[in-house]
Amino acid sequence: MSQQPVLQMQQVIKSYHGARSQQVLRGLDLAVAPGEYVAVIGESGVGKSTLLNLLAGLDQPDSGEVRVKGQLLSALNDNEATLLRRRHIGFVFQAFHVLPQLSVWQNVRLPLALNGLPDDGIDAMLVAVGLAEKAQRKPRELSGGEMQRVSIARALIHQPDLLLADEPTGNLDPETARTILDLLKSRLRATGAAGILVTHSMLAAATADRVLKLTPDGLIAVAP
Numbered sequence: 001m002s003q004q005p006v007l008q009m010q011q012v013i014k015s016y017h018g019a020r021s022q023q024v025l026r027g028l029d030l031a032v033a034p035g036e037y038v039a040v041i042g043e044s045g046v047g048k049s050t051l052l053n054l055l056a057g058l059d060q061p062d063s064g065e066v067r068v069k070g071q072l073l074s075a076l077n078d079n080e081a082t083l084l085r086r087r088h089i090g091f092v093f094q095a096f097h098v099l100p101q102l103s104v105w106q107n108v109r110l111p112l113a114l115n116g117l118p119d120d121g122i123d124a125m126l127v128a129v130g131l132a133e134k135a136q137r138k139p140r141e142l143s144g145g146e147m148q149r150v151s152i153a154r155a156l157i158h159q160p161d162l163l164l165a166d167e168p169t170g171n172l173d174p175e176t177a178r179t180i181l182d183l184l185k186s187r188l189r190a191t192g193a194a195g196i197l198v199t200h201s202m203l204a205a206a207t208a209d210r211v212l213k214l215t216p217d218g219l220i221a222v223a224p
């Protein structure tokens with residue numbers, strides 16, 4: 001990889017110590033180049049959410065390194081980790097997580113406001129995701145597919161380097177899911193962000209450039 005990876009994991013180990021201890025990730029390595037779109041599939045309980053939480057700096061590995069834009073996450077304090085996440089990462093979730101009291105336009109503006117950036121590009125982004133005419137609507141007036149369009153627009157408006165998508169089409173019917181996956185890919189391409197799509201669905205994963213299967217033995221490349 002000639003450019004510095006936007007995301008790099010090296011020998012990441014993560015265990016949980018509940019009623020019984022369980023090592024979920026056992027020495028994971030992953031590098032994602034700027035602009036690359038990678039899907040991670042894997043069976044329920046194998047550790048996909050655990051992996052995403054580590055990538056987002058929301059949890060810490062027992063050992064090993066996670067770097068975002070070259071910055072070692074474990075070297076950052078909580079405030080620095082929040083700032084890195086806010087500025088450089090966008091999130092899309094299965095449950096949308098749009099704020100119900102804000103309009104579509106205000107939801108999309110949030111990352112700009114949080115980063116102290118000007119309100120530029122919101123209208124163009126809403127056109128790009130097909131929501132220009134619904135800018136003043138509240139989320140309760142939207143369909144599931146429309147809500148996911150809002151969250152894609154919100155995840156990319158501040159031009160993050162990395163987008164993390166956790167089962168983004170899990171709540172959508174197959175036809176809407178297909179449209180949303182196509183939109184996600186085209187918006188990633190348009191903004192130049194790298195993407196990590198975590199999904200159960202091989203059909204969804206096949207829209208990415210590279211598909212990795214998370215297994216108890218690590219990440220294994222599979223043909224898209």
Ligand SMILES: Nc1ncnc2c1ncn2[C@@H]1O[C@H](COP(=O)(O)OP(=O)(O)OP(=O)(O)O)[C@@H](O)[C@H]1O
Pocket residue numbers: 016017018022024042043044045046047048049050051
């Ligand atoms: N906070 C926690 N404490 C203890 N065990 C946990 C915790 N979070 C996850 N686990 C366990 O770690 C394993 C991996 O969970 P994780 O949620 O990462 O899997 P997943 O691949 O995302 O699953 P799914 O596809 O069903 O969402 C599971 O066995 C789960 O029970």
